[in-house]
Amino acid sequence: NRMRVIKASVEEAKQRFKGMSPEEILNYTALTLAPTGVALLTGLAPRWQAFNVVISNVPGPKDPLYWNGARLQGMYPVSIVLDRIALNITVTSYADSLEFGxxxxxxxLPSMQRLLEYLENSIRELEVAAGVCGYNHTHR
Structure with missing residues (x-):
């Protein structure tokens, strides 16, 4: 059931951005989030807000990158810390992997480790649903 809800939400978002270039999508997203970002950064945000979790998906290179012949092993997404944001999850793709920050x-969130365990369990659940079980996870 959870997967159906996620799939429906993703399809709705895809329809919203259908026909937009990546630059237009980035600009649209920046414009819609700008007021919230300015309010948080300046301290002008109300004491109560409708959310305290930010999730970002940053597409990365589809092909492996090299520097002086050495293959880049991974990309480690790190986002900014903002007042009144309890959790920031950034996901980036690189070659054939997803990296989470x-x-x-x-x-x-006194036990971030527990959240990471839940994330790993959910990824395994997705792999089973997608039929790609046994993928080698690396922890960094």
Whole structure:
């Protein structure tokens, strides 16, 4: 059931951005988030807000990158810490992998390790559903 809800949400988002170039999508996203970002960075945000989790998906290179013959092993996404944001999850793709970066507020999320375990379990669940079980996970 959870996968159906996620799939429906993704399809709705794809329809919204259908026909837009990557630059247009980036500009649209920046414009829609700009007021929130400015309010958070300047301290003008209200004491109560509708969300405290930010999730970003940053597409990376589809082909492996090399520098002086050495293959780049991975990309480690790190985002900024903002006041009143309890959790920031950034996902980036690189070659044939997804890399996750999580930043959290220790007061709100005292056990980030537990969240990472839940994330890993959910990824395994997705792999089973997609029929790609047995993929080698690396922890960094």
């Amino acid at each position: 999580l930043i959290g507020c220790r007061r709100t």
